[in-house]
Amino acid sequence: MxxxxxxxxxxxxxxxxxxxxxxxxxxxxxxxxxxxxxxxxxxxxxxxxxxxxxxxxxxxxxxxxxxxxxxxxxxxxxxxxxxxxxxxxxxxxxxxxxxxxxxxxxxxxxxxxGPWLLPPRPPAEEAPHRSGTQHTRSRDRQAIRHHYDVGNEFYQLVLGPSMVYSCAFWQPGGTLEQAQHDKLDLVCRKLALAEGDRLLDVGCGWGSMALHAARAYGAKVTGVTLSREQALYARKRVAEEGLADRVEIRVQDYRDVKDGPYDAISSIGMAEHVGTDRYREYAGLLHALLRPGGRLLNHQIARRPEPDETAYRADRFIDAYVFPDGELSPLGSTVGELERAGFEVRDVESLREHYGLTLRAWVSRLEEAWEDAVRLSSPGRARVWRLYMAASALGFEHARLGVNQVLAVRAAPGGTSGLPLRTRTWPAA
Known part of the structure; x- marks a missing residue:
């Protein structure tokens, strides 16, 4: 039959x-x-x-x-x-x-x-079942390592030479590498970085933002990550570029950073891991780490709020295979929490369409090097990434998801922000 x-x-x-x-x-x-x-x-x-x-x-x-x-x-x-x-x-x-x-x-x-009694065993790539309190230091370390410690070679294959794992900033006809360079430069310009400024890069990944800020703007950068593989890779890049006197990479929880004040903080694609219940603490800690007049650039994925929602419902595929314990908040909630922490929000820019383009570029790179991707990870891991990135691209294109850069300031005495009157000019270095 x-x-x-x-x-x-x-x-x-x-x-x-x-x-x-x-x-x-x-x-x-x-x-x-x-x-x-x-x-x-x-x-x-x-x-x-x-x-x-x-x-x-x-x-x-x-x-x-x-x-x-x-x-x-x-x-x-x-x-x-x-x-x-x-x-x-x-x-x-x-x-x-x-x-x-x-x-x-x-x-x-x-x-x-067909005849069956027990459920099939979940694929090995599924995160282990987790119980207890979310977003403790130990549980956050486990979640971050599940996603990021897949192997630096695998990430380089997908992300390209920039090793930037967040939404790029595209110009018509541009390449992925140029778009990621332009995103990093946009962040630096929004933060008005200048020679000698102290920058804290929260969730520094493989060091791309830290390197760009030090190389192009002369900033002195501290990057923190929970991933040991990311830190090793970033430190190697720092040494190869001769920037060890300007860039320090730490394996450290952002909650344990105590050496402020900083002139500026960048948080690019990290706040999604913080959790709704911890977000006010996150915003307050970053506010406390800035000097008066210091700037925060918070680059974060947002979800559209449900009209009748009472609590966030996690995407079960994402939670099990991609970002364990990850939570997306509506933009309004993020802005509100930053303001409650004492920040003055000065600018909000949506890059939603840019993320659809970025994800499609990553999927293309993965598909073009499929055999290498499987060899560097596993068949299941490669399938996770292909499905997750393709579905996410559609999520941004159909406006189910958004991504926003929020520029906020810890006000100085007298209300001085140190920003230009027309902020969208974002002067270059």
Missing amino acids: TDAAPRLAALAETLLGAPLPVRIRAWDASEAGPPGAPVLVFRHRRALRRLLWKPGELGLARAWVAGDLTIDGDLYEALGLLSGLLWERPKPATAPARGAVRRAALRDLLALA
């Missing part, structure tokens, strides 16, 4: 109350669904078992990471078509199955999945 795909498609549509937007190819080579659409390939019955044990996003993610589920066709198109089932969830055209009909459909799916 070669009828698994038609049966699977019919049962899925019954349970969802909506037609499937993609084709399905099953383990028996049967196909069903809209002609010409991208194909969701169930390579093994195990993919269906994963979905039955963990319905929704986590089951799909486990099947994808394990290689039990793949996509034949354009990944972006397929994810866009599936977004109504995964993220956007419009009201279905017909009511999902209920009661006896739903139970019958589930029984049929169980039969289609």
Whole structure:
């Protein structure tokens, strides 16, 4: 019998109350669904078992990471078509199955999945289950190392020579490398860095911001990260460029930095790891580390608030495979917490479309060097990154996600900010 795909498609549509937007190819080579659409390939019955044990996003993610589920066709198109089932969830055209009909459909799916008793083991790339209080120092170290200590060679393959792992700042027709250089320079100009200024780079990654600020603006930079692999790589770059007298890289929690005051602080793609409950503490600590008149540039991903939300609901795929314990706040919440900490917010700039371009560039680099990516990490890890970056690109392009640079000042006596009257001119060095 070669009828698994038609049966699977019919049962899925019954349970969802909506037609499937993609084709399905099953383990028996049967196909069903809209002609010409991208194909969701169930390579093994195990993919269906994963979905039955963990319905929704986590089951799909486990099947994808394990290689039990793949996509034949354009990944972006397929994810866009599936977004109504995964993220956007419009009201279905017909009511999902209920009661006896739903139970019958589930029984049929169980039969289609084959004889099984226990759930398939999660892929090795999934973060271990975590219980207890989030965002303690030890738990944050574990979360950061799960994501960043994958291997510097793997990150270099994906990110390119800049080794910048945050949204670039694009000009029409520009390259990824130029766009990342321009983003780092934009941050330095917004902070009005000058020769000899003390800059604290919170979550310094592989040292790119610290190096640029020291090299191009003459700043004296302290970079802190929780990732030992990042720190080793960054220190090597600092030594190779002869900037050891200007740049210090520490393996240190931002909560343990005590050697202020600094003239400026950059926090680029780090605050997503802080956590909603800790954000006021984060903002207060950075405020205390600045001298009066010192500037903070907070570059952070934001989510759109739900009209009726009472608490943030984590993305289960991201939490399990990408950023354990990561939390995204709405822009308004971030600005409010910075103001409550004593900052004067002087400028907010959205770079949402720029992140879609950045992520697509990273996906292209990953796909072009797929065999090397697998060799440097694992097949599952490479699949995690491809899905995460492609889905995130669509999230920014469809305005489900945003990314913003917030410039804030610790006011000096008399209210002096030290910023130009027309801040958007951002004078260069």
